[in-house]
Amino acid sequence: xxxxxxxxxxxxxxxxxGGKEKTRKFxxxxxxxxxxxxxxxxEIAGNVIVNVKDTRIAINKEMAKRIMV
Amino acid sequence: MRIKIALAGNPNSGxxxxxxxxxxxNQFVGNWPGVTVxxxxxxxxxxxxxxxxxxxGIYSLSPYTLEEVVARNYLLKEKPDAILNIxxxxxxxxxxxxxxxxxxxxxxxxxAVNMMDVVNKNGDKIHVKKLAEELGCxxxxxxxxxxxxxxxAANRAVALAEQKKAMKSVHTFSxxxxxxxxxxxxxxxxxxPEEQRRFFAIKLFERDDKVKEQLKPVPDVEDIxxxxxxxxxxxxxxxxxxxxxxxxxxIITDCYTKKSKNxxxxxxxxxRIVTNRWLALPIFxxxxxxxxxxxxxxxxxxxxxxxxxGLFGDxxxxxxxxxxxxxxxxxxxxxxxxxxxxxxxxxxxxxxxVEAVTEALDPETENPDASxxxxxxxxxxxxxIEGTAEIYNDEGEIEETFPVSLEDFQTAAQAEEPDPANxxxxxxxxxxxxxxxxxxxxxxxxxxxxxxxxxxxxxxAVLGFVPQMLVLFIFLAFLESCGYxxxxxxxxxxIFRKFGLSGKSFIPMLIGTGCGIPGVMAxxxxxxxxxxxxxxxxxxxxxxxxxxxxxxxxxGALFHNAWWVAPSAYFVGIAAIVVSxxxxxxxxxxSGEPAPFVMELPAYHWPTVGNVLRSMWERGWSFIKKAGTxxxxxxxxxxxxxxxxxxxxxFQMVEDxxxxxxxxxxxxxxxxxxxxxxxEWRASVAAITGLVAKENVVGTFGILYGFAEVAxxxxxxxGTLSSSFTGLSAYSFLVFNLLCAPCFAAxxxxxxxxxxxxxxxxxxxxxxxxxxxxxMCVYQIGMLVTAGSFGVxxxxxxxxxxxxxxxxxxxxxxxxxxxxxxxx
Numbered sequence: 001x002x003x004x005x006x007x008x009x010x011x012x013x014x015x016x017x018g019g020k021e022k023t024r025k026f027x028x029x030x031x032x033x034x035x036x037x038x039x040x041x042x043e044i045a046g047n048v049i050v051n052v053k054d055t056r057i058a059i060n061k062e063m064a065k066r067i068m069v
Numbered sequence: 070m071r072i073k074i075a076l077a078g079n080p081n082s083g084x085x086x087x088x089x090x091x092x093x094x095n096q097f098v099g100n101w102p103g104v105t106v107x108x109x110x111x112x113x114x115x116x117x118x119x120x121x122x123x124x125x126g127i128y129s130l131s132p133y134t135l136e137e138v139v140a141r142n143y144l145l146k147e148k149p150d151a152i153l154n155i156x157x158x159x160x161x162x163x164x165x166x167x168x169x170x171x172x173x174x175x176x177x178x179x180x181a182v183n184m185m186d187v188v189n190k191n192g193d194k195i196h197v198k199k200l201a202e203e204l205g206c207x208x209x210x211x212x213x214x215x216x217x218x219x220x221x222a223a224n225r226a227v228a229l230a231e232q233k234k235a236m237k238s239v240h241t242f243s244x245x246x247x248x249x250x251x252x253x254x255x256x257x258x259x260x261x262p263e264e265q266r267r268f269f270a271i272k273l274f275e276r277d278d279k280v281k282e283q284l285k286p287v288p289d290v291e292d293i294x295x296x297x298x299x300x301x302x303x304x305x306x307x308x309x310x311x312x313x314x315x316x317x318x319x320i321i322t323d324c325y326t327k328k329s330k331n332x333x334x335x336x337x338x339x340x341r342i343v344t345n346r347w348l349a350l351p352i353f354x355x356x357x358x359x360x361x362x363x364x365x366x367x368x369x370x371x372x373x374x375x376x377x378x379g380l381f382g383d384x385x386x387x388x389x390x391x392x393x394x395x396x397x398x399x400x401x402x403x404x405x406x407x408x409x410x411x412x413x414x415x416x417x418x419x420x421x422x423v424e425a426v427t428e429a430l431d432p433e434t435e436n437p438d439a440s441x442x443x444x445x446x447x448x449x450x451x452x453x454i455e456g457t458a459e460i461y462n463d464e465g466e467i468e469e470t471f472p473v474s475l476e477d478f479q480t481a482a483q484a485e486e487p488d489p490a491n492x493x494x495x496x497x498x499x500x501x502x503x504x505x506x507x508x509x510x511x512x513x514x515x516x517x518x519x520x521x522x523x524x525x526x527x528x529x530a531v532l533g534f535v536p537q538m539l540v541l542f543i544f545l546a547f548l549e550s551c552g553y554x555x556x557x558x559x560x561x562x563x564i565f566r567k568f569g570l571s572g573k574s575f576i577p578m579l580i581g582t583g584c585g586i587p588g589v590m591a592x593x594x595x596x597x598x599x600x601x602x603x604x605x606x607x608x609x610x611x612x613x614x615x616x617x618x619x620x621x622x623x624x625g626a627l628f629h630n631a632w633w634v635a636p637s638a639y640f641v642g643i644a645a646i647v648v649s650x651x652x653x654x655x656x657x658x659x660s661g662e663p664a665p666f667v668m669e670l671p672a673y674h675w676p677t678v679g680n681v682l683r684s685m686w687e688r689g690w691s692f693i694k695k696a697g698t699x700x701x702x703x704x705x706x707x708x709x710x711x712x713x714x715x716x717x718x719x720f721q722m723v724e725d726x727x728x729x730x731x732x733x734x735x736x737x738x739x740x741x742x743x744x745x746x747x748x749e750w751r752a753s754v755a756a757i758t759g760l761v762a763k764e765n766v767v768g769t770f771g772i773l774y775g776f777a778e779v780a781x782x783x784x785x786x787x788g789t790l791s792s793s794f795t796g797l798s799a800y801s802f803l804v805f806n807l808l809c810a811p812c813f814a815a816x817x818x819x820x821x822x823x824x825x826x827x828x829x830x831x832x833x834x835x836x837x838x839x840x841x842x843x844x845m846c847v848y849q850i851g852m853l854v855t856a857g858s859f860g861v862x863x864x865x866x867x868x869x870x871x872x873x874x875x876x877x878x879x880x881x882x883x884x885x886x887x888x889x890x891x892x893x
Binding site: 008022023025026027028029030031033034035036041042043044045047049051052053054055056057058059060063 | 128129131133134159160161162163166167306307310311314336337340341344345346349555556558559560562563666667668669670671672
């Protein structure tokens with residue numbers, strides 16, 4: 001399911017990242033790679049703050065839709 | 070020979086703190102991803118021949134962000150003698166991703182594991198020796214904030230650099246990839262030095278175009294890459310990324326013992342609340358209210374009043390001792406003066422010549438003629454004059470009227486102006502001190518005028534905002550350093566994204582309601598260049614504190630203090646921002662991929678007092694320096710054209726502003742403003758003097774309509790003003806002054822933040838033309854609707870209006886240009 005549907009506090013494993021290459025690569029350098037664990041910390045109107053590899057990262061709805069967990 | 074050491078690491082890893090500690094130079098440290106946008110250099114303390122270069126904070130060496138390209142080009146082309154790679158110990162896995170790439174460059178690397186104090190406090194353990202073994206480079210534990218271990222880290226890097234020994238990376242990928250990389254390495258031209266061959270091989274495998282540019286000839290490796298891609302069912306770049314993370318995961322368990330797994334950090338807990346779906350906006354509103362309340366209204370106003378009226382005014386009562394008593398005495402005195410004026414006016418009406426007595430009673434007159442007063446009193450007594458005094462409130466309404474008899478007049482004539490120096494502890498202001506100093510050396514009157522009215526008054530008016538700005542900067546630095554600023558951007562992003570701005574644009578605009586200068590300067594926290602430029606251009610549309618008197622003047626003089634005038638001014642400002650945002654977003658200059666919002670949120674932490682104060686001082690100081698240059702010159706210019714002119718065929722100093730060169734200029738440019746409904750030279754002159762400081766507009770009107778001094782809202786001239794303006798033309802004047810180029814000080818800030826003459830002039834030009842067109846539309850279309858007048862200007866206005874709507878609603882074609890794009 002897309003990350004946008006994950007519940008706050010839940011830890012999931014990233015399966016796949018879609019979207020434009022440039023953004024995908026940036027996400028990868030931040031630790032968003034398939035197999036990484038991702039925890040949703042909070043969510044406002046689809047924009048989410050997640051914890052990946054011990055870092056908090058804010059991503060907007062459009063991006064969160066493309067991260068499959 | 071100088072040794073060059075590059076400092077590289079992730080944003081927020083403490084790189085800039087380490088740089089400051091090692092070089093001793095002053096640099097701002099912000100808890101904000103990518104605060105270091107430029108390359109900074111400094112000499113290493115204790116090593117005279119070592120230069121330390123602070124590279125931008127980067128997550129990887131791929132070419133996707135401007136920072137990465139800058140850092141990569143430096144590392145490849147300048148070839149530093151060693152790299153000091155700072156990694157965040159609390160976030161080791163992600164930070165090592167960059168380390169693996171740095172190790173491939175062939176340059177000696179020292180890894181400095183930062184935030185060891187936090188790691189130890191959490192009860193975690195990093196096995197440095199093991200890590201060094203796995204990475205094949207030296208690893209040092211440090212805490213940049215506390216200053217522990219940093220000397221050792223620097224010394225190791227210097228020692229490695231002095232050895233001048235190329236380093237080969239020891240980490241390897243899976244055998245299939247290694248095979249492909251070896252095949253590519255064999256194809257590389259001989260010109261590639263041994264230690265860089267692996268780097269180039271990996272980059273070629275990733276199909277990195279920017280690296281290809283640096284290779285001549287470019288070997289054809291496409292078949293090797295495609296073969297590997299097909300075999301592993303992924304694109305080559307992702308293969309390498311995954312390989313890196315696999316390598317890191319394989320070593321991390323041996324090198325890093327985590328005490329508690331999956332425990333929520335304090336930052337996570339704070340974020341749960343602060344960025345909560347329901348609480349985020351209320352919390353944000355409260356924080357902003359506190360910032361605004363303290364820095365713009367309460368403490369800020371007190372400080373601003375003190376600098377404007379005290380330091381750059383008459384003077385002030387130290388600790389307010391005697392201030393209340395003086396205020397009472399001063400009020401009593403002005404009441405007596407009102408009585409005198411009322412009595413004299415009544416006498417004049419009855420045909421008594423009051424010229425001599427007025428002169429004698431003027432407090433400015435030296436050696437007043439007492440006999441003139443006596444003569445007048447006799448005459449008035451004979452005629453039985455009764456005066457009526459009127460007391461006005463601040464709104465210009467009559468609050469009280471009472472009769473003034475001859476006795477009242479006589480007592481009033483005896484009243485003496487109270488001297489503030491006789492009450493409490495009085496500290497005279499700078500202008501007074503300078504004035505007496507100049508008088509004591511017999512300074513020429515024109516020079517005294519230049520220094521006092523031109524320089525001290527002009528620069529003082531601008532410097533008057535400094536204390537308020539410093540208060541604001543403390544808040545900003547605190548919000549930035551503690552990590553909340555990044556959350557603000559997250560919370561506000563959805564709203565601002567709609568009209569081409571970023572969530573971070575909110576702060577400059579909020580601050581802009583107080584003063585545009587710190588507002589423009591606050592835009593520095595926006596690292597996306599396009600968003601920053603757009604924010605700088607639009608921030609000054611918001612009515613700042615100095616524009617409030619203009620609003621009050623227009624509202625009072627022409628709209629009978631209608632309630633809607635002031636809110637409408639803010640509405641015009643906000644609408645101008647939204648409309649400009651949407652229009653500009655669709656232009657070529659600002660086009661580009663709308664950057665998706667992906668941002669690292671730093672962990673919350675208490676900022677150090679030193680960092681906050683340093684940041685405050687740096688921003689404040691850069692403003693003060695500007696006041697000393699750009700603003701100084703422009704105030705001298707305005708003073709000159711106001712005070713000199715041609716009278717009786719002779720170029721000389723003029724008494725009256727309406728004889729000065731400025732009036733000539735005003736008359737010359739006035740026709741330009743005719744389509745706006747106020748093509749009158751006085752209004753033009755007022756608009757020009759508004760460039761020095763917006764509150765000058767009201768003062769200038771006062772002088773030009775024959776009042777030496779007017780209240781802040783200028784109620785004395787409401788009558789005269791309403792006869793030379795109509796409601797529409799006054800509103801058009803208001804709109805123009807709200808939206809046009811801001812005061813010189815703010816323009817200086819725009820120039821500095823744009824850091825480019827071209828963009829500066831574009832911003833100023835855009836603001837002024839935008840203001841002109843909007844005011845013209847307001848006036849012409851207003852005239853068409855209310856009076857039915859129709860002319861060439863009406864047609865032009867309608868065309869402009871249509872053009873506005875076209876620009877506003879035309880489809881937004883996403884441009885293909887990406888090259889300038891930086892991550893948000």
